[in-house]
Amino acid sequence: MTRLLRIELRRNASVALLPVVALLWLVSPITRHLAPIALWTDRSADIQSSILALAPFTAGVGAWTAYRERRRGAVDLLATTPRNAAARCLTALAATVLWAVLGYVAGAVAMLAITSGQATWGHPVLLPLLDGLLAVVAAAALGFALGRLLPGRFTAPLVAIGLLGLLALGVQTTFDGSFLGALSPAYPSINLAVSVFYPIRTDLVILQIALAIGVLCAAIGVTVGHTGGRRVGVSVATAGVVLVGAAFGLLGTGHRDAQGAIVVPALDSVAVQQPLPFTPVCGGGAVSVCVHPAYAAKLSALDTAVNRLAAPLVGTPGLPVRVQEGPINRIRDVTVRGRPPVLVIPPVFIQQGDSLGFETTAVNDIIAISLVDAPGQPPAHAGATQRAVALFLVRQCGIDADPVLLPADPAVRAAADRLAALSPGARHAWFAAHIDDVRANTISLGELP
Amino acid sequence: MTARLIGLYARSRRGGWLCGVIVVAAVARWVVRTWVSGPSPFAMLLWLMLVTVAATVVAGGLAGPFGQVELSAGNRLPSLRIGQVVGTVVLAAAGFAVAVAIAGSPVVESIRDLAGFIGIALLTGRLVGAHRCWTVPIGYALVCAGEIDLGEQPAWAWPIQPAGDVWALVTAGVLLVAGVVVAARPVPDSYA
Numbered sequence: 001m002t003r004l005l006r007i008e009l010r011r012n013a014s015v016a017l018l019p020v021v022a023l024l025w026l027v028s029p030i031t032r033h034l035a036p037i038a039l040w041t042d043r044s045a046d047i048q049s050s051i052l053a054l055a056p057f058t059a060g061v062g063a064w065t066a067y068r069e070r071r072r073g074a075v076d077l078l079a080t081t082p083r084n085a086a087a088r089c090l091t092a093l094a095a096t097v098l099w100a101v102l103g104y105v106a107g108a109v110a111m112l113a114i115t116s117g118q119a120t121w122g123h124p125v126l127l128p129l130l131d132g133l134l135a136v137v138a139a140a141a142l143g144f145a146l147g148r149l150l151p152g153r154f155t156a157p158l159v160a161i162g163l164l165g166l167l168a169l170g171v172q173t174t175f176d177g178s179f180l181g182a183l184s185p186a187y188p189s190i191n192l193a194v195s196v197f198y199p200i201r202t203d204l205v206i207l208q209i210a211l212a213i214g215v216l217c218a219a220i221g222v223t224v225g226h227t228g229g230r231r232v233g234v235s236v237a238t239a240g241v242v243l244v245g246a247a248f249g250l251l252g253t254g255h256r257d258a259q260g261a262i263v264v265p266a267l268d269s270v271a272v273q274q275p276l277p278f279t280p281v282c283g284g285g286a287v288s289v290c291v292h293p294a295y296a297a298k299l300s301a302l303d304t305a306v307n308r309l310a311a312p313l314v315g316t317p318g319l320p321v322r323v324q325e326g327p328i329n330r331i332r333d334v335t336v337r338g339r340p341p342v343l344v345i346p347p348v349f350i351q352q353g354d355s356l357g358f359e360t361t362a363v364n365d366i367i368a369i370s371l372v373d374a375p376g377q378p379p380a381h382a383g384a385t386q387r388a389v390a391l392f393l394v395r396q397c398g399i400d401a402d403p404v405l406l407p408a409d410p411a412v413r414a415a416a417d418r419l420a421a422l423s424p425g426a427r428h429a430w431f432a433a434h435i436d437d438v439r440a441n442t443i444s445l446g447e448l449p
Numbered sequence: 450m451t452a453r454l455i456g457l458y459a460r461s462r463r464g465g466w467l468c469g470v471i472v473v474a475a476v477a478r479w480v481v482r483t484w485v486s487g488p489s490p491f492a493m494l495l496w497l498m499l500v501t502v503a504a505t506v507v508a509g510g511l512a513g514p515f516g517q518v519e520l521s522a523g524n525r526l527p528s529l530r531i532g533q534v535v536g537t538v539v540l541a542a543a544g545f546a547v548a549v550a551i552a553g554s555p556v557v558e559s560i561r562d563l564a565g566f567i568g569i570a571l572l573t574g575r576l577v578g579a580h581r582c583w584t585v586p587i588g589y590a591l592v593c594a595g596e597i598d599l600g601e602q603p604a605w606a607w608p609i610q611p612a613g614d615v616w617a618l619v620t621a622g623v624l625l626v627a628g629v630v631v632a633a634r635p636v637p638d639s640y641a
Contacts, residue, residue, distance in 0.1 A: 017584065024588050029598040053591055060583070153512065154470070157505045157583035164587060165498035168594075172484040172491040186491075 001091065004083075008095035013061045018103050024053040025107055037295055038118035041195035044125040045188045047108045048132035052167060052186050054107075055136055058100040059143030060160030065092050066147025066223075067155060086227040093144045093223065100136045108132075121196055121294030127205040128189050134212035135185035139163060141219035148226045182262055183211050183251060191261040196294045196347065197327035198273045203254065203264040207247045214243030259327050280324060283307075286314045290324040295347055302363075308397045309368050312424070316431045318439060320371065332378040334366050343370050365405040368393040374439050379405070383441040388415035388448060395420060415448045422449055458529045467510040468540055474502040475544030478559075482552035490594040493609060496559075497590035500566045503541040505583040507534060508570035511632055512579035519635070526635040534632050538567055538625075558612035565607060565621030566590075571628025575636070 025031060030046045066089070069075050078088070108129055115124075143159045170184025181187065182204055189205035191198075217240025225233020254264040257273070280290040283303030287310045291299050306323050313319050320336050326344035328334070336343050345367065368390040369379040382390065391408050394401045395416060401408065408416070419427060430449050437443040459465075478485070478499050485496040511530055513519055519526060542560055549559040566586050574582035593606045602609060607617035 020584060020588060024591055027592055027595065029595045032599060053588075056587055057584070153580055154506065154509060156580070157509060158470075158502065160583060160587060161498050161501050161505065164591075165495055168491040168494040168498065169481065169484060172487070172489060172495055175487070175489055175491065176484060 001087070004088070004091050005095060008092050009098060012095045012099055013064050014058070014096060014099035014103075017057045017061060018099060021053050021057055021103055022107075025050060028053060030111070034114060034118070037297055038115050038120055039196065039294055040115065040119050040122035040124050041190050041200065043111055043115040043119075044128045045190050047111050048128040048135075048189060049186055050104065050107050050111075051132045051135045051139070052164070054100060054103055055139035055167065055185075056160040056164040058096065058103075058136055059139040059163045060156045061099075062093065062096045062140040062143025063147030063159040064143075064156040065096050066144045067151035068092070070151045071153075084228075086224050086229045089144075089148070089223055089227045090220075093141060093220075096140045096144065097137050100140050101133065104133055104136045120297065121292075125190060125200060127202055127209070131185055131189055131205050131208045131212065134209055134216065138212040138216040138219065141216050141223070145219035145222040145226075148223055179254065179262070180248060180251060183208055183247060185212060191259060194259040194261065194327035196278070196292050197275055198259055198261075199270075199276065201257070201261040201263060201268060201270075201273070203267045204251075204262045206267055207251050207264065210243055210250075211247040214240045214245075214247060216240065217243060260330075275327070282322075286310070287320060288322045290322060292325050292347060295325065305364060305397075306367060309364060309393050310371055312393065312396065312427060313371060313431055313435065315428070316435045318436055323367070332380060334370055334379055335373065335377060336370055336375040341375060343367070362402060362405055364394050364397065364399050365390070365402050369406065372435070372438055374441065384409075384412055384445045385415070385438055385443050385448060386441060388412045388445060389419065389438055391416040392419040411445055415445050418448060454525065455529070455532070458533070461513050461515070462510050462533060464510075464533070467506050467537060470506045471503050471537060471541045472544055474499050474506075475541070475548045477502075478545060479548040479552055482548075482554070486552070486554055488597070490597040493597055494590060494594040497562065497566070497586075497593065497608060500545075500559075500563050501570070501583065501586045501590060503545070503563060504566040504570035504586055507537040507541060507567050508574040508582040508628070508632070509579050510537060511571075511574065527633045530635060531629065531633045534571070534629050538564075538629075541567070555612040557618075561612075561618050561621045562608045564625040568621070568624025568626070568628035571632045572624070575628075575631045 028050070030050060069078055079085070081088075112124060142163070143156070146159050147155050167184050167186040170181035171187045173181035174184070174187050185208050187204075187208075189202075189208055190200055218237045219240070221233045221235070221237025221240055223233070225237060250264050250266055251262070253266065254262050257263050259273075278292055281293050281296045281299055282288050282290040283299055285303050285307035287307055289299065289303040289306050291302065302323075310319065318341060320341045320343040322340075323343045323345060325347045328344060328346045330346070334343075334345055345363075366379050369382045369386065371393065372386050372389045373379060373382050387406060387408060391401055391406060391412060394406065422430070426449070434443060478496075481495060481499075485492050485499070511533065515522075541563055545559055545563050546556050549556050566589075569586050569589060570582045573585040577584070590608075593608050596603060596606045597609055604610075604616060607614070607620045610617035
């Protein structure tokens, strides 16, 4: 048996495809997000999401391997060998799984090694890593089972493409508000935006693991059943289907908590989580900018950006006394709260890339709108006058505004130009007298100086 | 070229099955219309997977069961291969155009992506064999979706460029033409 496995390992199509997957991994956002903020939660989820590159190819190889005997016209020949057909099949599957596991583990070890030298917060979270590993194994088994059931030259590509499409569909439907798609192993099982503020909820990752095990059992059951072990195959496949059904059923009973994490009452007794204690790190600008210590490396960039944006408004009434990170992950939740006013922004804004992050334009636009918006109002609801002042604030920093986040028709642009044409003293005097009217949206575009 | 020859060639390539898969992919585009139109990387990935299905079927369908035998049997194989590629490309373009138009999405952008991916699949099939023609399109789709995730829009990632981008349109067209040209030349590519 060991010799057979060695032969299968040597002849497996994964040998040719793993370098392709490694190349994809190297150019993926995962490896391009390696500086400067390194959170263990973030990196653990990144490792899990590496299945997007690995799982489709693994499933394709599984399907390709499964109908190899038929493709080579060796079905009758192999039927005469003394080895049990199920054992022969499962050895071929084991070789595919071993290569896939090797690929996943190699990527995970590399990522963990890099993170261990960079981490600014937290500790490795093992459940997402296990989830990704099981998803890759399940993908191989699923591809293999489909290759046995539906042998054909298009089985491998259609299985690979179909699986990647399903993974993407699951994530996309969850982004659009559906719940069941969250079981896609490509969907982050940890709520990243709040992971430094609250303990991690493991409900979703447990269900994703249950789904992966269920699919694995169902696929192995089908394979065994198809190769002669009908009774065992049916039992294992039934157990798998039950597990898959249970995962979907339990998810259906869940809801999102105040931080946006999925909570399944049967798996989690903590209805309301207590925030984790931390001491924020603050900058020394006119508007105080405070971040979670995990994001201290980005404080300087954020402090500079916020204070450049707010410079024309310093000394005017109602300006936020502080801009600070909070456990929110949606742009519509970015707003000024409380008294004295504090602008709360999500940490994801400054989590990635260089300087302020790849979302530099978004950060600037949203902060600029929030500085002149009514407290509690989502940035998307800003009026024309507020957008004109926000556009001026962004432009005076030498930055172009995003037309989606900060839509500006010709009238808004003209009003922003008029503000820019004023002398700093006259502009400050006007802001000091009228900024409350701008925030209340009681002043028209034409009344801007 | 007789109708009988064309019919036999189509049967050897399972022409009906190929057309069926292309139509199913186009219908699937309409079914998932809500989830492929957003700006997220996963919406793009989902769309590109539907395109990859059609591209794989167009390129992978060129492989025949006879290999070397077919090459030595006559001189009409290049014409038949071109006819097959053109026929399946036109069917895919028409199917996706209808699905996209009904869903209210930009047709030109969709046809551009389809053409480019078919070109990539045909070129990949030529380089590594028709049965592996799906590997590069999947990899390229993943890389393009990754660029959206990073908030970048490099010129080489033409599928994520806006609908009116001439460079993206030209790139996709060149890929398709190059793919069709190399696909016309028969190789002993057998799926047996």
